[in-house]
Amino acid sequence: MRRAHTVEQVREAEEALMRTLPEGVLMQRAATGLAHAVLDLLGGGYGRRVVLLVGAGNNGGDALHAGARLARRGVAVEAWLLADQVHDGGLAALRAAGGTVAEPHDVVADAETHGVVDLVVDGIVGIGGTPGLRPAAAAALEHLPGVPVVAVDTPSGIGVDTGELDGNHVTASLTVTFGTHKVGHLVDPAAAACGAIHLVDIGLDLPDPVVESLQPPDVRRLLPRPQGTDHKYTRGVVGVRAGSATYPGAATLCVAGAMAGPAGMVRCVGEVADAVRQAHPEVVGEGRVQAWVVGPGGGEGAAAELEAAADDGVPLVVDADALTHVTGPLPVPVVLTPHAGELAAMTGVARADVEARPLAHARAAAERFGAVVLLKGRHTLVAEPGRPVRVTTTGVPWLATAGAGDVLAGLIGSLLAAGLPAYDAASVGSWVHGAAATLASRGGPLTAGLVAETLPETLRHVLSGGMEESRE
Structure with missing residues (x-):
């Protein structure tokens, strides 16, 4: 650390x-x-x-x-x-x-x-x-x-x-x-x-x-891993409420991120669920979950999906379109995942001020919304009231690509469903996501889908002790 x-x-x-x-x-x-x-x-x-x-x-x-x-x-x-x-x-x-x-x-x-x-x-x-x-x-x-x-x-x-x-x-x-x-x-x-x-x-x-x-030994210590007696339900089930007719790919990418994490099963509901299951036949439909991911590509339906997920009483990852409907603390543990523009809209300040003072704004938003706030950026911040702010220093500039946030939201949801508290799930997810982008990029361009595909390899490296401490 x-x-x-x-x-x-x-x-x-x-x-x-x-x-x-x-x-x-x-x-x-x-x-x-x-x-x-x-x-x-x-x-x-x-x-x-x-x-x-x-x-x-x-x-x-x-x-x-x-x-x-x-x-x-x-x-x-x-x-x-x-x-x-x-x-x-x-x-x-x-x-x-x-x-x-x-x-x-x-x-x-x-x-x-x-x-x-x-x-x-x-x-x-x-x-x-x-x-x-x-x-x-x-x-x-x-x-x-x-x-x-x-x-x-x-x-x-x-x-x-x-x-x-x-x-x-x-x-x-x-x-x-x-x-x-x-x-x-x-x-x-x-x-x-x-x-x-x-x-x-x-x-x-x-x-x-x-x-x-966090450094690799910290991530390795925190990562959930299955025991010999576990099955797909005890490993955790993560649900995804994402996508719309306008943005169907967001749900597919979010599910890809969730599938690459430690949870044992992924459920997807919503208007594009059938299309998601065609891309990912392992994904199932309605049922009990241990965590929800809401918002990527959700469009006008994001408000209703957020309400339904919050009523389920399990931890939430709230991303993208669903963020605009968060006006105060929610009744369950929550990870909010805004970029600077989204946090500016949520709090009524200028985007330029969020970019100039990200630490102050991440801390203030965590207090205001009673949540873990993951403020995306070159060095992503994870803030929770009463805890040290965690900074992610993994990643490469090529990670600034469409859909990367959808993959991250799904991965954090998988970590939540597998039992990590919101603060740890957000910071571990952000670190692994950045490390996967670095591995996938190899110095050149990458896509969000490639990041998702590289997540399992990245996790294997971390769990085996194959990654050195970041030098940044």
Whole structure:
């Protein structure tokens, strides 16, 4: 499990640890980890040139101490000081190791005459900084176009606790963070500015996280699997109320997602049920279920289907057309699966605001509707009141394709029917769906049907321990 904490949580943990250590040890741990990550990215030290962008905080100190280590490994290191006062110990260490320094008023002039720079280290502001960059920092970055950036702890200018962006910010190729992930590492749009994340363990003792991200061992632990005495009914039966004359394929794709999951049987009812059964002869009709999926392609009939499903007293997945008919808490456990536009319509806000502040809106919607809210996106969020928000980091851009959400809804319904609570069903389903898309895509286009076809193979990989932890 990847766990992300707030700035306050991290600072309290750092203060507690520093009380047990000699002065400066924590910064040295961070700087050592940072220097190793930079050398690894550079592929060696000698002949390389690195520019440090150094602000007034401890992140600037980390960058300077790391720069001293790089200089001792043969890297030509130059610090551009973006504040009148920077970390004295780090500055002295860099100079003693042979690094050079440009004062604030010389930075832009130096930038105009610099030679080839292999890499920039962003030590402008720390985790306590606010979104946006000061003019001096923005100007320095403008004079280093196209140079890869390694961010210290977080890219300067992002919303560390919110995942939001407001104004100029650093876009990193690699972010080297310390002790734990921060919210902005996992939550978009800020997460997209972080590049790859490298976590350096500095020995922090941390409380429960506010955001977390499942990894393959977590998914393997949570996935329901049949026992020797199980039969199709005890494995769970999922019902699908989806499709219409206008969108018959949505029901077929939803059923495909449900069939690929751990439930033992899929039922399909509605006006296109016969067509679905022609495509999937294993699917049956009316009867008892342990979970319903409602809404994909439902059109005008979605309201009635939602009411019928809710009256059945079993958990629901509410998707697509049925979402517009959810106005408050429902009497059963519910997973709502909107994209940004659908959540905007449900809550009366602008889509652009949902896209700019997805974490805030997912949390607010979970409270408002008393449900698990799965907000789809590049990094899908799963929010439930009183629980850490789970972030899905599997998937590829090719997954943005028609029908993919129908497959996801069916898969989550299958997980619900097999016995997972709504929070786990939504987050496991989202993770597996993204992993299947990655496997199916192989770097190129894919269709929703191909994602559904790849789900069983993906589950086999997870259950056998054949998937490595995500590196994102």
